Amino acid sequence: MFISGGPCKDSLMARALSLFRPLFFMPPVGVRRAIVCRMSLDTRAREVFAAAIEAVQPDTVVHQGLQRTGDTLLVNGHSFTLRNNLHLVGFGKAVLGMAAEAERIVGDHLVRGVVSVPHGIQETLQQHGKDQMLLKEGSRIKVMEGAKHNLSDSEAQRAAECIKDLASTLTENDLLLVLISGGGSALLPAPVPPISLQEKQDVTRRLAAAGATIQELNSVRRALSLLKGGGLAHCAHPAQVVSLVLSDVIGDPLDLIASGPTVWTEVCPEEVWSVLGRYGLSTASLPASVKEVLGRSFPRWEPVGDQSDRAARVFNAVIGSNSIALESAGRRARELGFRPVVLSPGVRGDVRSVSRLYGLLAHFACSHKEPPTELPAEILKLGPETGVESWDLCRAMQVLGEGRAEGWGATCLLAGGEPTVQLTGRGCGGRNQELALRVGLELRGMELPPKGPVFLSGGTDGQDGPTEAAGAVTDAGLGEEAQTQGLDAKGFLVNNDSFTFFSRLSGGQRLLLPGLTGTNVMDVHMLLIPPIPVVVSGH
Numbered sequence: 001m002f003i004s005g006g007p008c009k010d011s012l013m014a015r016a017l018s019l020f021r022p023l024f025f026m027p028p029v030g031v032r033r034a035i036v037c038r039m040s041l042d043t044r045a046r047e048v049f050a051a052a053i054e055a056v057q058p059d060t061v062v063h064q065g066l067q068r069t070g071d072t073l074l075v076n077g078h079s080f081t082l083r084n085n086l087h088l089v090g091f092g093k094a095v096l097g098m099a100a101e102a103e104r105i106v107g108d109h110l111v112r113g114v115v116s117v118p119h120g121i122q123e124t125l126q127q128h129g130k131d132q133m134l135l136k137e138g139s140r141i142k143v144m145e146g147a148k149h150n151l152s153d154s155e156a157q158r159a160a161e162c163i164k165d166l167a168s169t170l171t172e173n174d175l176l177l178v179l180i181s182g183g184g185s186a187l188l189p190a191p192v193p194p195i196s197l198q199e200k201q202d203v204t205r206r207l208a209a210a211g212a213t214i215q216e217l218n219s220v221r222r223a224l225s226l227l228k229g230g231g232l233a234h235c236a237h238p239a240q241v242v243s244l245v246l247s248d249v250i251g252d253p254l255d256l257i258a259s260g261p262t263v264w265t266e267v268c269p270e271e272v273w274s275v276l277g278r279y280g281l282s283t284a285s286l287p288a289s290v291k292e293v294l295g296r297s298f299p300r301w302e303p304v305g306d307q308s309d310r311a312a313r314v315f316n317a318v319i320g321s322n323s324i325a326l327e328s329a330g331r332r333a334r335e336l337g338f339r340p341v342v343l344s345p346g347v348r349g350d351v352r353s354v355s356r357l358y359g360l361l362a363h364f365a366c367s368h369k370e371p372p373t374e375l376p377a378e379i380l381k382l383g384p385e386t387g388v389e390s391w392d393l394c395r396a397m398q399v400l401g402e403g404r405a406e407g408w409g410a411t412c413l414l415a416g417g418e419p420t421v422q423l424t425g426r427g428c429g430g431r432n433q434e435l436a437l438r439v440g441l442e443l444r445g446m447e448l449p450p451k452g453p454v455f456l457s458g459g460t461d462g463q464d465g466p467t468e469a470a471g472a473v474t475d476a477g478l479g480e481e482a483q484t485q486g487l488d489a490k491g492f493l494v495n496n497d498s499f500t501f502f503s504r505l506s507g508g509q510r511l512l513l514p515g516l517t518g519t520n521v522m523d524v525h526m527l528l529i530p531p532i533p534v535v536v537s538g539h
Ligand SMILES: Nc1ncnc2c1ncn2[C@@H]1O[C@H](COP(=O)(O)OP(=O)(O)OP(=O)(O)O)[C@@H](O)[C@H]1O
Pocket: 150, 182, 183, 248, 420, 421, 422, 423, 426, 427, 428, 429, 430, 431, 434, 459, 461, 463, 464, 465, 466, 496, 497, 498, 520
């Protein structure tokens, strides 16, 4: 057919060309690989980290976790009927973005909602151009900000009261959608009377300062709260409760994330007393109100319905977690030319042990010859204190060993979790920057390939400790780079001053600065190992 000139022809030509564009403009695989390989390891590490965060954006996880067909809502294969009977509550750092997406999906059936979110978050998200995480004008969801600096306060308590009131008015025909993310405990304070907010706050603050784990802290919070440990589900009974949870705790334990307001949990006073005792909160030092509440008989609530009926009315689903972030990171790593290996989403323990583990794994992966025979045993020894199973360490070493022996290219070792730092100094830093600094120093002096390995550690919330950075990217050259710039890396470590160190080093180039991400699934660690040249025996 002859096509005459004019706009029609142009547009057809354009369409035809666009159909073939992938063929015309997509470089062949070999060239693509060459382009990717020219990108520095540092750049690729940052891209992989960005992919991890992208997969757990609050709106993304709700979009994937909450499906709608007509008037049916589907969550993890379970269906719920929408009849203009939907109510929504939420509490946590990532909940505003979750609520915005939920309203886009089911807003037409929404009667009303209340969310308790961090102080200043709306303004911050606006400043960062994250409009999709903000509620639209005329939204039926009331936003209540509170818990400045992640500490419960009277604003958060007012929000908790509104949430409790909303839940308490529901009937068996209603559906309550509960959005939960990390930081939810501080944003939903409802002390059991006669405990005052201040008293409850003091107990949790003292426990946290003494080094209690989140498991220990939240088991005490559950015992002192009206809404935690299933209290919110109790208020909402007999309505159908559906909770969507973005996990910030290792292992995704539903009863601990935000202290499990929709998970019926029996309080065991002996366990609570033992946690209090372990961290030096003697009976004499506790307020009379706390002692009175812990002395009462549990369960706190009159049983409602029988056990199975109660359980059937609550459905909890984890829709975002560190594992999901790591999976996405792995996919991006593969696109960027690496063979991905996920070590574990549950790395914990002191940053000193964790940095030692990554240093040894790098040594194992990069040895030109067979690694020293004692190295695997040294690596396995660190498993228990870093929360990594022996099985996972063996699997990772097998992949790293194959890569080295067969010389099949670059590897990306991924892990996640939440190590801890024992603060001894008064500097400015965070656990990710401190870990990256320590790994950089561990790599110093090892026999390594010229372009690697590179290590990245970053908090998925974009904020590492009280700093504006999420973490940092390091390699074996860190120590020398610091020395030539007159920076004493070890001195900064002693003072827990990793942010100041990285800000001063090479104009802050090693800092990871994604800005506030609006989500939080703990931290991501990454060790990028370049191809190891195969040493032919006899040469
Ligand atoms: N100067 C410092 N150097 C190293 N780590 C620090 C420093 N100051 C605080 N930290 C650590 O930062 C952590 C608190 O930071 P952050 O607010 O990122 O915590 P988080 O656990 O990610 O909080 P959330 O789970 O609520 O997001 C604590 O573990 C604390 O030990």
